[in-house]
Amino acid sequence: MESKNSLESRLRAAGRRMTPQRKLILSILDQTGDHLDAEEVYRRAKQQNSNLNIATVYRTLSILKDMELIEQRYFARDHNVEYYESVNKGEHYHFTCLGCRKIIEVETPKIVQVQKEFSALTGAKFTHACVCFEGYCANCVNDEENLTL
Numbered sequence: 001m002e003s004k005n006s007l008e009s010r011l012r013a014a015g016r017r018m019t020p021q022r023k024l025i026l027s028i029l030d031q032t033g034d035h036l037d038a039e040e041v042y043r044r045a046k047q048q049n050s051n052l053n054i055a056t057v058y059r060t061l062s063i064l065k066d067m068e069l070i071e072q073r074y075f076a077r078d079h080n081v082e083y084y085e086s087v088n089k090g091e092h093y094h095f096t097c098l099g100c101r102k103i104i105e106v107e108t109p110k111i112v113q114v115q116k117e118f119s120a121l122t123g124a125k126f127t128h129a130c131v132c133f134e135g136y137c138a139n140c141v142n143d144e145e146n147l148t149l
């Protein structure tokens, strides 16, 4: 069975707007479970199409984002690097380890609950939530305790 969000159905919906370059970059993000910045997308795309340049990758990422085929994320509060991931994964949020910079995905129905309560209370509706969590992963949390002792 094909999910509504499968790569094939999203490509079909995009139709002629789906150029080979866009398809390549989308498939790179779909295949990795990871969050890639533009440089890493470029590095991987270049292995399959050596004609690509970084400017094209930046432009393509921006177009795919507008087409709602990929998500752009920030992981650190200073928002200095944009990361991209497939929209194929369900709604989730991100935890960044301040020790090793590892990203852990946080799945929770609570944000949707907040959304519903907020709507019921105010009549307003939020369409996007930007929530980032920071702290120390299981490996780094002990180091952090050692530092503060």
Ligand SMILES: [Zn+2]
Pocket: 097, 098, 099, 100, 101, 102, 136, 137, 138, 139, 140, 141
């Ligand atoms: Zn860590």
Ligand SMILES: [Zn+2]
Pocket: 035, 085, 092, 093, 094, 105
């Ligand atoms: Zn993610």
